[in-house]
Amino acid sequence: METxxxxxxxxxxxxxxxxxIIQGVSFNVKKGEALGVIGPNGSGKTTLLLAILGILPYEGxxxxxxxxxxxxxxxxxxxxxxxxxxxxxxTVYDFLKLNINSRSQKEKDLAIxxxxxxxxxxxxxxxxxxxxxxGQIQRTLFMASLLNNPQMLLLxxxxxxxxPTAEETIYKHIIELKEKxxxxxxxxxxxxxxxxxxxxxxxxxxxxxxxFGEPREALNEKTLKKLYGEDIKLxxxxx
Amino acid sequence: xxxxxxxxxxxxxxxxxxxxxxxxxxxxLGIFLVSRKMALVSDALSHxxxxxxxxxxxxxxxxxxxxxxxxxxxxxxLNLIEQKVRIDFSTLVGIIFAFSLAVGVFLLPGEELLxxxxxxxxxIMKKDFLITMVTVxxxxxxxxxxxxxxLLISFSEEWARIxxxxxxxxxxxxxxxxxxxxxxxxxxxxxxxxxxxxxxxASSAINLARNSKEMIILSLLFGVLxxxxxxxxxxxxxxxxxxxxxxxxxxxxxxxxxxxxxxxxRSKKSSAK
Numbered sequence: 001m002e003t004x005x006x007x008x009x010x011x012x013x014x015x016x017x018x019x020x021i022i023q024g025v026s027f028n029v030k031k032g033e034a035l036g037v038i039g040p041n042g043s044g045k046t047t048l049l050l051a052i053l054g055i056l057p058y059e060g061x062x063x064x065x066x067x068x069x070x071x072x073x074x075x076x077x078x079x080x081x082x083x084x085x086x087x088x089x090x091t092v093y094d095f096l097k098l099n100i101n102s103r104s105q106k107e108k109d110l111a112i113x114x115x116x117x118x119x120x121x122x123x124x125x126x127x128x129x130x131x132x133x134x135g136q137i138q139r140t141l142f143m144a145s146l147l148n149n150p151q152m153l154l155l156x157x158x159x160x161x162x163x164p165t166a167e168e169t170i171y172k173h174i175i176e177l178k179e180k181x182x183x184x185x186x187x188x189x190x191x192x193x194x195x196x197x198x199x200x201x202x203x204x205x206x207x208x209x210x211x212f213g214e215p216r217e218a219l220n221e222k223t224l225k226k227l228y229g230e231d232i233k234l235x236x237x238x239x
Numbered sequence: 240x241x242x243x244x245x246x247x248x249x250x251x252x253x254x255x256x257x258x259x260x261x262x263x264x265x266x267x268l269g270i271f272l273v274s275r276k277m278a279l280v281s282d283a284l285s286h287x288x289x290x291x292x293x294x295x296x297x298x299x300x301x302x303x304x305x306x307x308x309x310x311x312x313x314x315x316x317l318n319l320i321e322q323k324v325r326i327d328f329s330t331l332v333g334i335i336f337a338f339s340l341a342v343g344v345f346l347l348p349g350e351e352l353l354x355x356x357x358x359x360x361x362x363i364m365k366k367d368f369l370i371t372m373v374t375v376x377x378x379x380x381x382x383x384x385x386x387x388x389x390l391l392i393s394f395s396e397e398w399a400r401i402x403x404x405x406x407x408x409x410x411x412x413x414x415x416x417x418x419x420x421x422x423x424x425x426x427x428x429x430x431x432x433x434x435x436x437x438x439x440x441a442s443s444a445i446n447l448a449r450n451s452k453e454m455i456i457l458s459l460l461f462g463v464l465x466x467x468x469x470x471x472x473x474x475x476x477x478x479x480x481x482x483x484x485x486x487x488x489x490x491x492x493x494x495x496x497x498x499x500x501x502x503x504x505r506s507k508k509s510s511a512k
Contacts, residue, residue: 072403084395088274089448098391
């Protein structure tokens with residue numbers, strides 16, 4: 001399988017801070033693969049995604065093997081939290097249109113129609129943001145991240161604010177996208193069950209890389225204790 | 240009351256043309272101010288314009304240039320502060336607001352002070368109309384060229400940065416456009432009322448609009464409507480040229496009250512369904 005992203009010895013520090021946010025992180029993501037990123041709060045998961053997006057400066061190497069240098073065109077990103085101004089009279093349709101890169105009006109409309117259908121969200125099309133629930137906003141941002149046919153998808157806790165049904169829907173779509181095989185996905189999650197179910201490989205992060213590998217091997221009690229502290233226990237589901 | 244159409248002279252057409260152009264550009268910029276909850280900022284800026292009027296009076300040049308001279312540096316510094324320093328923005332705005340008013344009052348003698356505060360359409364000539372045309376064209380080109388980016392930034396600055404929008408550059412141009420429109424508007428409706436020209440049409444439009452296209456069209460419409468009504472009234476009925484500003488604002492507020500009522504009725508209807 002073709003490698004889409006190679007990260008080698010990544011180190012990120014904020015101005016003036018002596019201790020780096022993350023350091024010594026190396027991993028790769030292949031086409032058709034989902035990489036789950038886990039770690040406690042403040043472990044540098046979001047920082048890692050922002051560095052891949054090219055928004056934060058870093059040391060080390062981030063090598064992308066995508067069709068365009070313009071990351072905003074080939075990488076889809078769903079942030080965990082976003083401050084938005086709901087007083088603007090933007091509808092979901094307006095917003096999605098703003099997020100499509102240079103295409104004709106007809107092509108834009110078609111792309112929006114397809115993405116709304118893919119997420120069964122046609123009912124949201126003409127709704128203004130002020131009338132959307134948190135889960136619906138998250139779903140709209142998810143649609144926006146998929147609009148430009150990204151080759152790589154970065155999802156930061158994609159189900160934040162979603163109710164259990166919406167959560168299931170979003171994960172169902174991530175599986176669908178993965179199974180298509182032409183996209184690499186990195187998703188951050190707190191839910192270890194989801195990670196072991198969805199991820200082909202997992203990256204454990206707590207300011208440095210604690211583990212990287214297939215969930216069955218990487219997610220053992222020793223790793224998790226190192227990641228979350230001594231209190232954690234791993235229970236295997238018996239089916 | 241004797242209403243005649245004798246007042247429609249070439250001079251009045253210059254006044255009307257200037258007013259309509261400034262209202263149109265102001266109501267468009269207003270959308271991006273209101274949606275970003277920056278209404279207070281425009282208030283402070285309009286007051287910074289007052290020392291500019293004083294400067295123009297002392298140095299004997301056009302109010303437009305005096306106001307620009309005062310506004311542009313303040314705007315650029317504000318933009319920098321917003322980006323770099325964590326400070327309570329409304330506190331900063333409050334301080335600038337009071338300080339500028341004080342300096343303005345200090346610089347301007349009685350009659351000019353009144354003109355600076357409330358505007359005087361009697362002073363608008365052909366030359367002003369030409370300056371307005373050129374300046375509003377610049378602002379219009381900016382809005383058209385960066386319409387998508389302006390909406391993205393107004394929706395969420397964070398999201399705009401993720402989309403690699405040149406936020407700092409566009410914000411700087413936005414502030415310059417604001418300065419230009421305020422500098423033009425001062426002559427018509429004065430420093431005390433100019434911010435309403437930016438804020439009220441956009442707020443009225445947001446009350447009614449069901450999507451972004453309607454928001455833009457309605458804001459333009461309300462801005463131009465309020466301005467035209469105000470100018471016609473001041474020139475024909477009141478025949479007092481310094482009345483135009485207050486009448487424009489009263490007309491704008493009436494439109495806002497109407498749209499607010501419609502919004503309430505609509506939401507009652509939809510919750511009753």
